Amino acid sequence: MGPRQCEVCKxxxxxxxxxxxxxxxxxxxxxxxxxxxxxxxxxSVEAKPPLILLRERSYEVGEQSWMLQKAQLESVATSNEIRDALKDEELRKLICKIDCSPDAENELDKAMEGQIFREFTDKILSIVSQEQSVVAEKR
Incomplete structure (x- = not known):
């Protein structure tokens, strides 16, 4: 295959x-x-399925205010800081262990005892609270 043309500037x-x-x-x-x-x-039509599939779960939320809004979820998903943190294999294993556990709440409590997971959740909470402030200012 020969040189390709830039798809942006053409x-x-x-x-x-x-x-x-x-x-x-x-x-x-x-x-x-x-x-x-x-x-x-x-x-790709021939794409292989991912090695790890996170299960979709439904949770009962006690208070509506505990649920994240779409803008908050998007801020977390697009955060370079979060993406960089998820490059850590130990953190990914912890998240998978929580997700795959029949007692996810207990696994979450165990994970929170470790520094890497606490730092990760602090980053998420920081992003969520920043987005919440932006939404509140727009109202």
Whole structure:
């Protein structure tokens, strides 16, 4: 396969690929322009299923105020700080252990005893509270 054209500017030869959607781009300015619109990894028909599937669970929430709003969830999901933290294999294993446990609440309590998980949850709470402040200011 020969050199590919930058999919952003359509002028230069691409040197890089977007880590998310794999489109070719030629430079940092083109990458920044491309990232102005969220992208995702292309889904292949022959794609293998992920090794770890997190189960979807429904939980009864005592107070409506405990539920995160869509903007709060999006802030957590798009946070570079959270994404960087999730690169830690120990943290990912803890999260999977909690998710796969029949007694998830007990596993969560155990995980909170460790520094890495506490720091991770503190980061999430910080992002959620910042987003909550932004929403409150808009009202």
């Amino acid at each position: 002028e230069a030869q691409s040197k890089y690929k977007c880590p998310s959607c794999l489109i070719p781009y030629c430079s940092l300015p083109c990458f920044k322009k491309h990232k102005e619109i969220p992208c995702a990894k292309p889904v």
